[in-house]
Amino acid sequence: MLRLAVTGAGGFLGWHVRVLLRALGWPAPGVITRADLADPEAVAAKVSGVDRVLHLAGVNRGEPASVAAGNIQLAVQLAEGLRQAAVPPGSVVFANSVQAGNGTPYGDSKATAAGILADSGLPVDDVLLPNLYGEHGRPHYNSAVATFCRLLAEGGRPEVHADRELSLVHVADAASRLIGMPAGGSWDPTMPALRIGVKDLADGLTGFAATYRTGELPPLLNRHDVRLFNTYRSHCFPAHYPLALPTRSDNRGALVETVKAHGGAGQTFCSTTRPGITRGEHFHLAKVERFVVLRGSAEISLRRVGDSEVLRFPVSGDQPVVIDMPTMWAHNITNTGVDELLTLFWTNELFDPARPDTWPEPVELSPATPVPVPA
Incomplete structure (x- = not known):
């Protein structure tokens, strides 16, 4: 070191x-x-x-x-x-x-x-x-x-x-x-x-933008595709979020298309979170990660590494939306409701315990750890 x-x-x-x-x-x-x-x-x-x-x-x-x-x-x-x-x-x-x-x-x-x-x-x-x-x-x-x-x-x-x-x-x-x-x-x-x-x-970037404008994910077939897409997303955040997801309902219930990926690897998983509990408190250097709350209510909070401002997005399963975590932003999700929270997560790569690309970092900075501002 x-x-x-x-x-x-x-x-x-x-x-x-x-x-x-x-x-x-x-x-x-x-x-x-x-x-x-x-x-x-x-x-x-x-x-x-x-x-x-x-x-x-x-x-x-x-x-x-x-x-x-x-x-x-x-x-x-x-x-x-x-x-x-x-x-x-x-x-x-x-x-x-x-x-x-x-x-x-x-x-x-x-x-x-x-x-x-x-x-x-x-x-x-x-x-x-x-x-x-x-x-x-x-x-x-x-x-x-x-x-x-x-x-x-x-x-x-x-x-x-x-x-x-x-x-x-x-x-x-x-x-x-x-x-x-x-x-x-x-x-x-x-x-x-x-x-x-x-x-x-x-x-290529124009194609990324056209696909992503609908909430769909463009083909991410190699590391430069992923990094170019992450670069584009950094210019979209936070103004373009949350991304709305249309819900199709009938007498059987409702359907929401949460992830439509046009190519490349990926992994989808769900978690439940008890009231008042926070998940996350980390950032990624390259991984694309998507959050969609399907049941309950939550707050998704993010802070760019090296900055102090925290951005907050209230979300609810009643109106599912997409929040994609920008790389190099610490993020978390907190159950703000009284019932159990159900959240779907998607990442563009299979989880590798040897190379998880998940780096601990609190979203909220304590007064004792101010962020320096280089000149």
Whole structure:
């Protein structure tokens, strides 16, 4: 279990690194803010004695000259703090780019930054990252995936003006590579890439959205299908939930179609819950999980890992609805009625006790455990 310090902890990659560390039960990393980087003594204090410093902060968008200057300045500031550390950290891991040294202001500044960190005298793991995608990416900033997902979630449709092949890596795989985790969970530090054309990507996500808009589940035939679908769902939550389920009734009773999956693995199970009892209190990194209350009344509560706001959905078996748990959100369900609660659950994968992808995390945070907000 390593002690880490991280720059860029509040960014897209930084958040996923912190979520993975949370799942693994590692100590929360020391956060080196932009304000800290302007003060070498503050950096030195935060990196002294740690096992590994992850340099994730960078400038990806803006005027070319500002992008170049920004990436170089961040590396210079960090390197100066590293040199002043009373106990030098064990190593530095640099979230570099496959574009490093490609002749553009961004690529050349990333290559220069790698050299500056190497001159600090510490071992540097220079990780060349391709295009990253994943849950809660910023549209028009982090990736085309985030942009397409947000457009579709808002009822629009992606437009592709120039098709080209992309090499996409899920951000959790990149996070596992940066912190040095071996394969073994839902992550893969070898960073397997999805090679796909922009048009095929747009068409695939559009198909996901069209199917899911009805409450049905699109084909989830491989790990990239699952992760792209989870990325799309992250842009739908919470505005698109709950998803209504039509009920067909006659003199025999009622019928509700709770899960219509168009392909891939899956497991369905039911549970009963006594009044006042809560189930859950965990999150998933990749698993798709569906809740449908069939009898009784309940409250489903969710909190994004690393945030403090709790979202609540009152649900009832009298009007069954779907709430699909977004990945990396802690969630639970509480029986709020006076009778036994009957709930149907569906997941996109068979339960594997050796790799359950179920990570303990309370939805409600106690006052003694405030959530830090990286800057």
